[in-house]
Amino acid sequence: EDKVVQSPLSLVVHEGDTVTLNCSYEVTNFRSLLWYKQEKKAPTFLFMLTSSGIEKKSGRLSSILDKKELFSILNITATQTGDSAVYLCAVISSGNTPLVFGKGTRLSVIA
């Protein structure tokens, strides 16, 4: 059974801190890993990672994939209160389920 595990489940940091969110996976025939940010509504797409070792960056957010160790990290530097959200990791495999989601990491950034 395909599995995606995120850690920590929740995290509270102060504005300006740097955070690292983890996502490990066990899937059949991995294709891609995706990160989403979910606030009060539906998720918004952040990154898609397919190749190992290539960092994707968008502003203060960055992410990298390690296909050998089967994990990805999402880094957020200089956190702001607007970064408070649930961050979801999902994996695409060639199995029948198009996206397998982890349970998410709830990030709270306090002023």
Place this chain on the structure above:
Amino acid sequence: GAVVSQHPSRVICKSGTSVKIECRSLDFQATTMFWYRQFPKKSLMLMATSNEGSKATYEQGVEKDKFLINHASLTLSTLTVTSAHPEDSSFYICSAELGGRSYEQYFGPGTRLTVT
């Protein structure tokens, strides 16, 4: 960018009634749409894959007679929760796949269903 809408955004209904939720891709055609359910503080759970012009594919454990899915056109899929019960109360999210690439899903804003 690709936009997906859902209607209604919030609905309250009585036990035993049926509720229809619409999912529309506004500026692109989506051969495939997905329906997810999310409980508080939990991850998204895929309920079914909706393909235009054919029957939906349901995930294990999802009752297809209870959650009716119709993908009538390339821009519209509907989910009908039949004979709703309080345990059906949840946040239902649809997504539409762009260009046949299952990773490129665009999510609707979600529908919060409360069954009293």
